[in-house]
Amino acid sequence: MQVHVILPAAGIGTRMAAGTHNVSAPKQFLALGGIPILIHSLRAFAAVPSVTTILVAVRANERERVQAQIDEYELSDRVKVVEGGDSRQQSVTNALHSLKAEADDVVLVHDAVRPLIDTASIERTIEAIARHGAAIVGLPAVDTIKQVDRTVDGAIIATTVPRERIVMAQTPQGAKFSLMKQAFDEAERDDFVGTDEASLLERAGIEVSVVAGSPRNLKITQPADLALAEFYLSQTA
Ligand code: C5P
Numbered sequence: 158m159q160v161h162v163i164l165p166a167a168g169i170g171t172r173m174a175a176g177t178h179n180v181s182a183p184k185q186f187l188a189l190g191g192i193p194i195l196i197h198s199l200r201a202f203a204a205v206p207s208v209t210t211i212l213v214a215v216r217a218n219e220r221e222r223v224q225a226q227i228d229e230y231e232l233s234d235r236v237k238v239v240e241g242g243d244s245r246q247q248s249v250t251n252a253l254h255s256l257k258a259e260a261d262d263v264v265l266v267h268d269a270v271r272p273l274i275d276t277a278s279i280e281r282t283i284e285a286i287a288r289h290g291a292a293i294v295g296l297p298a299v300d301t302i303k304q305v306d307r308t309v310d311g312a313i314i315a316t317t318v319p320r321e322r323i324v325m326a327q328t329p330q331g332a333k334f335s336l337m338k339q340a341f342d343e344a345e346r347d348d349f350v351g352t353d354e355a356s357l358l359e360r361a362g363i364e365v366s367v368v369a370g371s372p373r374n375l376k377i378t379q380p381a382d383l384a385l386a387e388f389y390l391s392q393t394a
Pocket of ligand 1: 168169
């Protein structure tokens with residue numbers, strides 16, 4: 158059983174650019190502790206011995222820049238660059254098409270913009286996939302969760318959702334290659350677009366287990382997230 162990793166990194170980061178900082182680069186290329194966010198993410202997976210291939214999906218005009226960074230940080234033995242698409246799901250689909258894998262191999266997908274993923278969480282996810290077929294990293298909800306109706310006057314609470322039944326989905330998310338391919342093929346056939354891999358697996362009737370995540374594994378979406386990530390990083394330096 159081999160472990161393959163896909164890092165979708167073809168986003169253009171509009172929410173980051175819309176923030177108060179004057180940010181021109183997509184968020185996965187911004188520096189965190191002096192190192193590009195994407196490189197942090199790649200290093201985290203390259204540090205896991207069972208990982209054999211890492212495919213990073215980027216925009217066509219960024220292939221050269223990313224390849225140069227991969228070479229500079231000496232990650233080229235296991236990391237390959239592929240072309241991303243117009244949505245996160247399309248970027249992952251493109252990478253899946255260029256992946257040579259056996260049915261039983263594990264495929265993990267990780268947002269390139271979650272640079273502080275730790276080895277233990279990655280290994281827990283791989284073990285859960287090997288045991289159950291599909292798994293994601295999730296974080297229990299600490300706030301009380303409300304379901305709302307959106308009205309012209311703003312959000313109105315419809316109901317309170319039992320918090321113990323809620324987890325917030327992080328990445329990595331993954332499955333055995335055959336299950337992942339089935340879920341993506343069915344989504345493509347039905348024109349279904351989801352925001353994560355689990356939503357595709359769920360609709361294909363595949364059971365997805367959840368392993369414990371960490372608040373440190375934050376997704377860098379807005380400038381304030383970068384400041385928080387810098388803080389977390391300084392705590393481990
Ligand atoms: O924009 P979002 O928060 O969904 O981005 C999550 C991840 O998906 C990021 O790493 C981003 O680079 C990636 N992505 C992609 N292709 C797109 C859009 C987003 O690979 N077209």
